[in-house]
Amino acid sequence: MRSDVLIVARPGRSPHTESTGAIAVRRTGPETVHLVSAAATPLGGDALRLRVVVEDGARLQVRTVAATVVLPGAATTESHACWTVEVAGTLDLDPEPTIVAGRARHTVHTALSLTADASVRVRERVQIGRSGERAGYWSGALRADVDGAALLRHRIEVGAGSVADDAIAAPRAYEAELHYPASDVDSAGVTLALAGGGCLTTWQGDRL
Template sequence: MRTEVLIAARPGRRPHIEASGGLAVRETRPDTVHLVSTAATPLGGDTVCLRVVVEPGACLRIRTVAASIALPGSKTLESHVLWNIETHGELDVDPLPTIVAAGSRHITDTRLNLSESARVRLRERVQIGRTGERQGFWSGSVHADLDGAPLLRHRTELGPGSVADDALGAPLACVSELHYPDADVPTVGMPLALARGGCLATWQGDRL
């Protein structure tokens, strides 16, 4: 199944929302929307494409009503989530965790274009396996540009087959948090200041 979502935030107006496939978007406050599953997704073979636009002077907060569970499909283990974000205002993206279960393979790719007037917090939380499970693979990449020039290139993998895979002590959970323009923020990980402003904080462990 292919899911497509568009959320456009404009100052002084309600967000413009379009959604098809396995997700719906509900406006819960004037500047906040929640993503709601309308079908079991992501399953193997699914692609979820989310496009977010925040105009100058606008504020948008994106949340989810529940954790996401990535499961294998009948023909393939792999599912994809693609974020395409353009922001000139204030954006806070903080979904509940993604659980990569039952040996599935889940790939997330975030493309972020922002201007110097933007203020951004982008958090992603991932857990390999439900209770008693240790199988599953996740790869997450963030490609962020500031006014058309590189701000961040970052990729993390978890689970069997990942770069850090080790039967004795490989991490199975990750929290990644990107901030701009703030470089000194309270996070669960160690913030690493970026050369052009902002910071990236990453935490890894066994369980969220």
């Protein structure tokens, strides 16, 4: 199944939303929307495409009502999600964690296009395996540009078959936050200041 979501925040207006497929969008506040699963997704074979636009002077918070559980499909174990984010105002994107069930393989691509005056916090949390599971694979690629200039190119994979996988011990949980333009933030992980402004914090462990 393919799911498409569009969210546009304009100053002085409620966010405009459109959605098709297995994801619905609900306006839960003047500047807040929640993503809701209208059907089980992502399953193997599913493709999710989400576009978020925050215009100059607008503010937007994006949340999810529950964790996302990635499951293998009958024909394939692989699913994909693509976020396209354009920000000239203020965006706080903080979904609940993604849980990758055993045998499932999920790939996420996130592309952010920011203006120099934008303010952004993007948080991502991943757990490989449900209770008692160690299998599952997740890969995430994050690209961020400011006024067309490269700010960040980041890619990581965790879980069974990943580069860091090990039969004895290997991370099964991952958390990251991208902040712009803030570069001094409290974090339980490692914070890397970016040359173009802002910072990336990352953490890995066994359980979120």
